[in-house]
């Protein structure tokens with residue numbers, strides 16, 4: 103037996119010839135959003151997806167989440183085919199999707215209430231929600247409602263809500279899309295810090311090339327019509343990453359590479 | 365700002381009462397037809413002491429309470445379910461809209477034929493009057509629920525029941541309460557008018573009787589009583605509504 107196959111762990115997420123098709127609204131026919139995509143993601147890695155608008159990034163992410171049904175092909179997590187959302191995955195949405203009638207702490211508690219980890223009482227859930235509110239730096243804002251928070255703070259609530267259910271896989275759909283450049287950078291660094299501590303597998307959709315490089319172990323570059331993967335780049339930059347990382351020669355080289363395929 | 369508003373309202377009311385009181389005294393109008401605030405108050409004291417008054421009030425209140433509770437019990441769940449399941453809505457939308465468009469007080473004669481002149485017919489009118497705005501608003505509330513909240517719930521493996529309890533219900537609550545407020549004043553009107561049409565007791569019955577006896581003061585006191593009740597109940601619901609809106613903005 104070849105020694106290499108023995109040490110190589112099975113991928114955490116396997117996407118096998120995935121095709122996602124939507125009905126065209128108010129028109130006959132269908133639209134192929136994702137066409138025959140193959141992708142393996144190793145446990146504990148941070149993978150970013152970049153590509154032009156409409157190339158099927160969200161569709162790919164939501165298929166992995168189990169929120170969109172593939173037309174053909176399949177997604178496997180830990181070797182098992184995905185047919186619905188599960189406790190092993192949590193999504194951070196681009197538009198936050200916070201409940202306006204719930205306070206910060208209750209929003210973070212939302213996923214916990216739905217999943218109700220075995221043996222935990224209501225008090226335990228609140229306590230756990232409280233910990234995650236603190237983790238994302240919102241201590242003191244527990245009883246605010248979403249409309250009383252800034253965009254960056256809202257997105258932290260979204261991230262805390264996903265982290266609180268302690269998923270193995272974190273699926274983030276342009277989570278910093280609506281933030282200004284500076285807040286974006288800060289949140290990116292914080293997200294990395296949290297990820298490094300918890301060692302989750304992260305899949306992160308973004309429009310920002312620099313952001314994609316800064317966060318990633320692997321960058322998936324996609325193209326549209328039909329939505330497909332054009333290149334997968336392994337990022338070999340030391341961690342923890344800092345502002346200086348973005349000035350390094352290698353970083354600039356990665357940036358050039360991605361620009362080329364977009 | 366608030367004080368200014370209160371001041372203006374108070375002055376307006378006082379001015380109205382003053383004109384009402386002094387116009388008959390100055391001989392501009394006939395008090396037999398217009399009555400006067402002091403007379404209405406005096407009539408109030410008389411009415412409260414009459415034998416039938418408490419009975420009439422309790423009959424009207426029971427009719428309203430029963431009919432309106434029934435309207436809430438049917439309208440809210442039905443509206444929520446119709447809002448959630450389009451197929452049911454397609455089936456029931458035409459009849460609901462037909463009832464919505466019908467001046468249901470015009471159905472009074474039929475209702476009386478069916479249910480008699482006792483309390484049942486008034487309960488039915490309160491129900492029919494109240495249930496439609498409640499149902500329509502609950503339905504609109506559900507349809508206005510942001511789809512992204514439902515997707516978020518699904519992403520945490522929520523089942524249909526969880527989605528209903530944790531998203532649909534709280535998200536449409538302000539709309540539901542609005543419907544209850546609108547239904548409330550209609551139900552009050554329904555009970556009074558139904559009693560005025562054909563009845564043996566109730567505040568509407570008194571109003572009709574005082575009207576035929578030309579006792580304007582007595583009649584106006586009863587009308588005042590009804591509008592005071594409607595106003596208080598409506599304000600209570602509105603206060604609840606405002607608290608929900610500010611919490612859920």
Ligand SMILES: Nc1ncnc2c1ncn2[C@@H]1O[C@H](COP(=O)(O)OP(=O)(O)OP(=O)(O)O)[C@@H](O)[C@H]1O
Pocket residue numbers: 124125126127133134135153154155156157158159160161162329
């Ligand atoms: N629910 C849907 N119904 C119909 N078509 C859809 C639906 N969701 C996405 N699409 C279509 O699928 C294609 C891919 O959409 P998707 O949201 O996956 O792109 P994206 O790469 O995430 O774009 P963006 O960067 O703008 O978010 C688009 O052409 C879009 O119009």
Ligand SMILES: [Mg+2]
Pocket residue numbers: 159160161275
């Ligand atoms: Mg997208």
